[in-house]
Amino acid sequence: MVDTRVSLAGVVLDNPIIPASGTFGFGREFSELYDISKLGSISFKGTTKDPRLGNEQPRIADCQAGMLNAVGLQNPGIGAVLMEEIPRLEKVFPKPLIANISGFSEDEFVALAEAMDKVQAVGIIEVNVSCPNVHAGGVNFASDRKETEKITRAVKAVTHKPVFVKLSPNVTDIADMAKGCEAAGADGISLINTLLGMRIDIKRRKPVLANRYGGYSGPGIFPVALRMVDQVRHAVDIPIIGMGGIATVDDVIEMIMAGASAVQIGAANLVDPWTCSRLVDELPERMEELGIESLDEIRGIA
Amino acid sequence: MKDELFTIEKNDLLCKGTYLMRLKGDTSRISGPGQFVNIKIEGLYLRRPMSIACYDFEGIDIIYKIVGKGTAEMAAMEPGDTLSCLCPLGNGFDLSQIPKHAILTGGGAGAMPIYQLAKILTDAGMAPHVVIGFNNEEEMFFAEEFKAVGCDLTIATMDGSVGVKGTVVDAMKKLKEEGKNDLAYACVCGPDPMMKAVSEITASGQYDLGGRMACGFGACMGCTIETAKGPARVCKEGPIFRQEDIIW
Ligand SMILES: Cc1cc2nc3c(=O)[nH]c(=O)nc-3n(C[C@H](O)[C@H](O)[C@H](O)COP(=O)(O)OP(=O)(O)OC[C@H]3O[C@@H](n4cnc5c(N)ncnc54)[C@H](O)[C@@H]3O)c2cc1C
Ligand SMILES: Cc1cc2nc3c(=O)[nH]c(=O)nc-3n(C[C@H](O)[C@H](O)[C@H](O)COP(=O)(O)O)c2cc1C
Ligand code: FES
Numbered sequence: 001m002v003d004t005r006v007s008l009a010g011v012v013l014d015n016p017i018i019p020a021s022g023t024f025g026f027g028r029e030f031s032e033l034y035d036i037s038k039l040g041s042i043s044f045k046g047t048t049k050d051p052r053l054g055n056e057q058p059r060i061a062d063c064q065a066g067m068l069n070a071v072g073l074q075n076p077g078i079g080a081v082l083m084e085e086i087p088r089l090e091k092v093f094p095k096p097l098i099a100n101i102s103g104f105s106e107d108e109f110v111a112l113a114e115a116m117d118k119v120q121a122v123g124i125i126e127v128n129v130s131c132p133n134v135h136a137g138g139v140n141f142a143s144d145r146k147e148t149e150k151i152t153r154a155v156k157a158v159t160h161k162p163v164f165v166k167l168s169p170n171v172t173d174i175a176d177m178a179k180g181c182e183a184a185g186a187d188g189i190s191l192i193n194t195l196l197g198m199r200i201d202i203k204r205r206k207p208v209l210a211n212r213y214g215g216y217s218g219p220g221i222f223p224v225a226l227r228m229v230d231q232v233r234h235a236v237d238i239p240i241i242g243m244g245g246i247a248t249v250d251d252v253i254e255m256i257m258a259g260a261s262a263v264q265i266g267a268a269n270l271v272d273p274w275t276c277s278r279l280v281d282e283l284p285e286r287m288e289e290l291g292i293e294s295l296d297e298i299r300g301i302a
Numbered sequence: 303m304k305d306e307l308f309t310i311e312k313n314d315l316l317c318k319g320t321y322l323m324r325l326k327g328d329t330s331r332i333s334g335p336g337q338f339v340n341i342k343i344e345g346l347y348l349r350r351p352m353s354i355a356c357y358d359f360e361g362i363d364i365i366y367k368i369v370g371k372g373t374a375e376m377a378a379m380e381p382g383d384t385l386s387c388l389c390p391l392g393n394g395f396d397l398s399q400i401p402k403h404a405i406l407t408g409g410g411a412g413a414m415p416i417y418q419l420a421k422i423l424t425d426a427g428m429a430p431h432v433v434i435g436f437n438n439e440e441e442m443f444f445a446e447e448f449k450a451v452g453c454d455l456t457i458a459t460m461d462g463s464v465g466v467k468g469t470v471v472d473a474m475k476k477l478k479e480e481g482k483n484d485l486a487y488a489c490v491c492g493p494d495p496m497m498k499a500v501s502e503i504t505a506s507g508q509y510d511l512g513g514r515m516a517c518g519f520g521a522c523m524g525c526t527i528e529t530a531k532g533p534a535r536v537c538k539e540g541p542i543f544r545q546e547d548i549i550w
Contacts, residue, residue, distance in 0.1 A: 022522065029520045029538075033303070045523075053526070053533050058514040060524040062348040062372075067516060074523040074533065208514075218347055270517040271342070271349060273388070274305070 002287040003294035006040070006262050008239050009162035009187035011096050011123045013040035013262060016252065016295060017279045020243050020266035021046050021100035021126065021166075022071065024276075026085040030269070031092045034277040043098035043190075043264055044081075044089065046128050049108045051077035056210035061199040066218020066245070067267055068197050070211035073102055073131065078115050086121055096123020100166070103151075104134045110154050117159035125161050126241075127151060130168040130193045142168035142193070145180040152184035162187035164241060167232075169221075170196050174228045175235035182236040189232055190241040190264070192225045218267040221245045226258050233259025233300050247275065249282040253290070259300035303519055304331065306389045310381050311361065316443040319368050320411055321377050325385065326361040335418040336394030336510055336542045339364070339387040340518035343372045349388065350376075351515050351537070353491070355414030362389075365414040365443075391518050392541045395419055395508050399544075400428070401487050404507075405477075407433040407470045407500060409492035410441070415510055416491050417444060417451070424453045431456070431483050435470035435496070439463035454482075471499045478503075488545075498550045507545045511536050 004015040019030070021043040030036050054074030061068040075081070089097065099116040103109035109127065116122050129141040129148050141147045152165050165181040167174060169192040178189050194215025199208040207213075225244025232240055242260030246252060247268040255263045268275040292298055308325035316322045332354060339362070340349040350372040356363040368374050379385075395415075400423065408416040413434045423430045432451070435458040436442040442464060448455050457465030458473040466473040470492075477483040488507035490500050497509050513536055516524040520538030527536060529547045534540065 025521050060514045060516045071523045
């Protein structure tokens with residue numbers, strides 16, 4: 001018997017397979033398809049203080065080996081997430097959840113973290129800093145090390161739960177960003193969020209997305225994600241949740257060999273909704289084939 | 303919803319740029335006209351959503367227009383080839399709301415879910431009036447099949463080569479002037495500008511909305527629109543929406 005258990009800053013998961021925020025909603029659609037309690041954890045839809053309708057249509061574009069999305073953090077707001085979504089999800093997923101939060105100011109991040117800190121079902125708080133700072137002319141928190149550190153420190157001050165900062169790949173030096181998070185007290189790093197991209201409809205001579213730009217994700221970004229996880233692993237000593245383009249069990253193993261403790265799967269859920277279920281089943285078989293007894297044995301081995 | 307493997311039974315050119323694909327496979331979960339499938343096409347990342355134009359115990363018909371890579375790829379497929387489809391998706395027309403003398407209208411490839419709806423309603427003893435619109439005679443299809451349903455049928459063509467000259471809206475206005483239908487209720491499939499125009503002359507009805515989708519089953523929020531009832535996912539709460547809920 002192989003051991004698929006992993007530990008994320010003290011939170012132990014049965015396996016490292018976690019659906020990524022924004023591609024799994026609050027699990028409802030998937031719980032009708034398979035028993036989602038087999039998953040290691042679930043990172044639910046990015047939650048903001050107020051309900052958000054998101055961006056104008058169209059929000060989706062197809063690409064070579066992936067997709068663009070400009071959903072714009074559509075979610076029902078922290079109130080409804082606490083009152084309706086988490087209670088419903090808890091019933092079908094009795095394991096620690098990853099609460100993905102997004103703010104447009106430091107105060108919003110703090111309010112969200114304080115609220116999530118009180119929720120028993122939440123095991124880890126994942127801080128998505130890839131959003132514009134309304135107090136700084138809309139500059140992305142994620143692109144500024146000082147801003148990211150500030151948010152990390154502020155969130156850490158109001159919660160006892162492990163805090164994972166989710167980094168954007170749209171930066172010059174990802175290792176430097178990760179070091180900033182570690183110095184500010186982060187318990188772990190999640191990476192990568194989507195790569196900023198664009199498509200043009202050549203018949204309409206206009207961008208496909210109403211928002212002009214959108215986040216690129218899917219198999220095309222896997223090599224970039226892997227490289228960034230490797231760089232961050234060499235820069236910090238805190239655990240990493242690796243993601244970006246994962247679709248197969250071999251991608252999972254590669255990501256762990258690059259240094260990830262656990263992995264998240266995003267876009268693949270949208271194309272094949274049974275992806276995560278299959279990865280949970282296939283991982284122990286593949287480990288056995290490769291002579292891997294436990295994931296600790298291969299973490300960062302490459 | 304399941305990931306069904308369908309086998310192409312036929313894939314024929316209906317008229318310029320428009321094809322009818324007959325797919326054999328399990329249809330037992332389909333609950334009514336207006337639902338759709340999301341099709342995996344080799345070499346493309348996202349699936350492509352297509353309305354179920356028609357279904358029976360053995361399979362489904364899809365009517366599609368070539369507009370880009372995916373639909374061109376579909377047109378090149380041969381009988382015997384297989385396609386993975388998430389099926390069925392979305393909610394179909396709410397038949398319980400449709401009055402006896404409803405207008406069922408559609409334009410171009412979008413007309414297809416109307417075909418089965420017309421059959422079901424006519425078989426149930428209702429008397430719908432079907433209004434279908436095309437650019438011209440060359441691009442017209444399924445006229446004979448619609449006639450065979452046995453309900454009232456009006457065809458509109460932009461160039462007047464068949465039936466009423468103009469759009470389905472022109473044809474509907476004419477029906478009202480002639481006292482043939484009071485336009486109290488319509489079930490509508492077609493391009494957005496056409497559906498909006500229809501909504502401006504009908505009192506109530508159901509509309510088959512489209513748009514760009516990723517998952518097609520409610521997970522990504524890629525297709526959300528604002529409605530009178532709040533945000534709604536076209537793929538999950540729709541694609542059929544009530545006229546009073548749509549914000550055009
Ligand atoms: C619920 C639903 C049901 C549909 N049913 C049908 C149907 O029965 N028959 C049919 O022919 N089409 C239908 N469509 C539209 C169909 O999905 C698109 O035409 C198709 O995805 C285009 O794929 P492509 O790869 O050929 O085009 P792409 O290469 O992706 O794009 C080429 C062009 O098509 C346009 N386009 C792309 N996606 C869409 C879209 N989802 N809706 C409208 N325009 C689009 C783009 O603006 C572009 O100009 C439906 C769409 C939805 C959401
Ligand atoms: C439709 C969609 C919505 C997303 N929404 C969020 C979100 O709300 N919060 C977040 O942190 N990341 C969000 N992401 C990013 C993913 O969680 C993930 O980091 C990224 O897509 C890379 O993984 P992938 O290539 O497996 O998709 C979203 C991605 C997609 C495709
Ligand atoms: S297309 Fe994903 S929610 Fe509708």
